[in-house]
Amino acid sequence: MARVAEACPRAGGGRGTTAPNDRPVYKAGVTRLGRKRLSERRFHRGGRIAVFVVEGVGCGGCAEEARSALLSRYGAPRRGVVAVDSPAHADALLLCGTMLPPLLQEVQRLAESLSEPWICLRLGDCGVEAGAIFPGHEVTLCGCPPSPEMILESLEQAWNSRPQKGIFGLSALVEEEA
């Protein structure tokens, strides 16, 4: 899968209204033009992306931004992105920071409980330098740390471009964006 960091728009990159601090405003699911955001259509069709966050070694900035991205301030519930407590219930892994060998073993064991299809989003410059852990599933997002808006955008792009769309393909039909 392609790296999505380059494709990510910068925070407040022109979609919707923008706040004075150059961050997009998610208000009532409606943009300035009165249309629902494309990324919110998944939620309005009943689909969602369940996310499990794994905090690695490092400064903790990525983990903090990842947890912030799952708050309603950045519109995660409205986009259908929710955090879950068990990797077995997750569609996406968010790996924050560096994964040292002991932790790496645990993460690989944890990934065995994920059902196909699933994706892995690696956050932060320090995590990217170590190389891919899950080659078929992994997408990297550079930044130190990346902003919550970029995390959400990258997550949605990676989920929409996942290689396998489920056994029956029915959930992909529901979630597929226009």
Add this chain to the structure above:
Amino acid sequence: MFWGALLRGLLCPGLACAFLVGLFCRGIGAWLGAHLGRRPAAPVWHPLVEVVHWASKARPQGKQQFLSSAAWPVLLGLAALSWAGGMLPWPVLPWPAFPSFSGDLGVYLLLLAVPPLARLLTASLSNDVLSALGVYRYASLEIGRLLPLWLAVTALALNAHGLGMFIDPPATLWSALVRLAAAGIALVTLPWPLWDRDAHDVPLSALGGRALALFRTMESLELYAHVGLIAAMLRSSALLPAWWMVPLAALLAVWLALAMLEWRGRYLPPVVLLHRYTRWLLPLALLLAVLGWWFS
């Protein structure tokens, strides 16, 4: 008569109808609750999409969980709930001749206790530490929920002098009110916490993919059976003038109760919820049982 029954069975088969009624009850309750709480509301078909989503996923690579020991409690729960569903009037809802509450209240309550048991067994058999720890919290919550429900049914049975679900109309107004109150307690003890509650999901933390989809299906059937029990209680009070109002009133009441629970109780920790079940609802149900015997 035969062709009519066959047509009804084909167009509205019991289990599929039960499955859809349960899923849409959850969806409507969550939708109403989200609007009441001014939160983003998922569409009412969200539970159905969720089940399809999990059913379309493959089994995790590292585990053979569903085909091994964790499978039979789920299948046991599904079989029990299908049996419970067959006793109720819902499968013939669109073109009913008359509501047929065949079945026994005692058997029905035992069948309603099977899904929590299936969850507990699955969590215990899954060899997952988090699931095993979550079982303790979940078990106390489920027992706290089921005890008032059993007492409410006891009140109904004491009042009607029998355990059949086809109950004679009440002799006095007080008797009718006792039966209505029993329906109210059954309404409060709906199978809740719902989809996203920690206490509900932790026992299932080792399950994903199709096993989780089967569990969600079992939960929807459980809710369906619960709606049927409330309908039986409402019908026994004979306070509704027409029989067709009974399932409708039960459905509306369940939607509203789920919405209120979703709206007001969303952030209740399991301990507080357990205290509400045991400190408030249980004495109330005990009092109701005494009143049911007194006014019989």
